[in-house]
Amino acid sequence: MKIGVMVLEGPYQHQAADSAYHFVRAALARGHEIVGIFLFADGVNNANQFISPPGERNIATRFEELGRQGIEVVACTACAKFRGMRPNIKVEHVQLSGLGALAGYLQNADRFVTFGD
Amino acid sequence: MSANKVTFLMRHAPYGSVYAAEGFRATMGIAVFECPLCIVFMDDGVYALAKRQNPTALEMKPLGEGFPTLGEVGVSEFYVHDASLAERGLTPDDLVMGVQVVSSAQVADILHTSGTVLPF
Numbered sequence: 001m002k003i004g005v006m007v008l009e010g011p012y013q014h015q016a017a018d019s020a021y022h023f024v025r026a027a028l029a030r031g032h033e034i035v036g037i038f039l040f041a042d043g044v045n046n047a048n049q050f051i052s053p054p055g056e057r058n059i060a061t062r063f064e065e066l067g068r069q070g071i072e073v074v075a076c077t078a079c080a081k082f083r084g085m086r087p088n089i090k091v092e093h094v095q096l097s098g099l100g101a102l103a104g105y106l107q108n109a110d111r112f113v114t115f116g117d
Numbered sequence: 118m119s120a121n122k123v124t125f126l127m128r129h130a131p132y133g134s135v136y137a138a139e140g141f142r143a144t145m146g147i148a149v150f151e152c153p154l155c156i157v158f159m160d161d162g163v164y165a166l167a168k169r170q171n172p173t174a175l176e177m178k179p180l181g182e183g184f185p186t187l188g189e190v191g192v193s194e195f196y197v198h199d200a201s202l203a204e205r206g207l208t209p210d211d212l213v214m215g216v217q218v219v220s221s222a223q224v225a226d227i228l229h230t231s232g233t234v235l236p237f
Contacts, residue, residue, distance in 0.1 A: 006235070008136070041139045078142075099146030106123055106152060112233040117134070 003027055004109035005037045006102065008116030010045035011059040016115040017046045021062045023113065024071070036072040036105040037063070039094070044075040044085050047094040060091050067093025074101040123147060123154040124231040127162035131180040132172055137165045140237025141183050148190040155194030156184075157227055158216075159201045162237075166197065166212040185214040198224050 005024060009016035024034055039046055051060040067073040073094045075085065080096055087096060106112055125144050129136035144156060158166055170179040184195070195216040202208065202218070209218055219227070228234050 008139070008237075040143070041135050079139075099143060100150060102143070103147050103150035103152055106147065106233055107121060107150075109233070112235070114234075114236055116236060117136070 001110045002033045002035050002108060004035050004105035004112040006105075006112070006114045006116075007037065007039050007043035007046060008041050008114065010042035011048075011051060012053070013042075014117055016117065017043070017059050017063075018057075020113075020115040021059070021066070023115070024066060034066075034071050035108045036074060036101065037066065038102045038105060039063070039073065039075040039079075040102070041076075041079055042083070044079045044083055047073070047075045047090040048085065049089060049091045064091035064093050067091070067095075072101075076102075121153060122231050123152055123233045123235060124227060125154060125156045126228070126234050126236045127156060127158045127165055128160040129237065130161040131165040131167075131170065132175060132177060136237045137162065138180055140235075141165075141180060143235065143237065144187060144192065145183075145190055148187065148192050151191070154192060155196060155227065155231075156187075156192065157196045157198070157219075157224060159198035159224060161201075161205075163197055163201045163205060163207060163212075166195075166214065166216065167207065168211055168213050181213045196224070196227060 007020045046059050063073050074097045075094050077096045077098050127140050131137040170181045196219045197216045199218050
């Protein structure tokens with residue numbers, strides 16, 4: 001099955017980013033295809049390469065890892081502007097793009113799952 | 118099920134969190150790609166359509182008046198949950214635009230027949 005994912009919350013304050021990551025890992029393990037992960041609203045903050053939680057899971061590294069595997073991970077450009085998430089701040093394998101990317105995931109996915117508050 | 122139809126489910130108040138504003142922005146952004154969609158307002162989400170919003174003291178822009186402009190990008194299906202309106206002492210006359218007022222069962226049917234539901 002082709003699955004699209006959207007994350008509406010940032011790191012650590014809410015469970016959403018963690019749940020999205022574990023969901024994607026589980027879906028991939030079962031042979032599903034992830035058509036894309038869209039980081040929207042505060043979700044863009046999950047792509048901050050300077051996230052450095054002492055002794056804790058690194059949420060940015062998780063999305064970077066998924067991107068490095070070839071899964072398209074996109075952070076909303078406008079949301080990034082609102083939050084000062086410049087291109088040189090994000091992790092390498094998360095791309096900045098617009099709602100067109102989200103529209104594409106919606107059209108290409110058999111199921112679309114949103115993680116938010 | 119209409120595989121490609123997207124329902125934007127608006128459940129958050131227009132101020133206090135960014136959800137309603139981002140739901141509006143996402144609706145407009147997706148609509149321009151000619152993706153068939155509708156919007157359902159329920160719970161505190163019905164306040165997003167209330168007339169006379171004045172968030173000046175919050176240094177924010179009123180959200181409600183944006184929704185009628187979605188017609189310009191082809192959005193024509195606006196549903197409002199009747200019980201959510203009634204619980205808040207609102208009637209359709211209190212809203213910034215004409216909408217289809219729907220029951221809980223009708224909301225369930227809309228969600229069931231949508232290919233995708235995006236909650237905001």
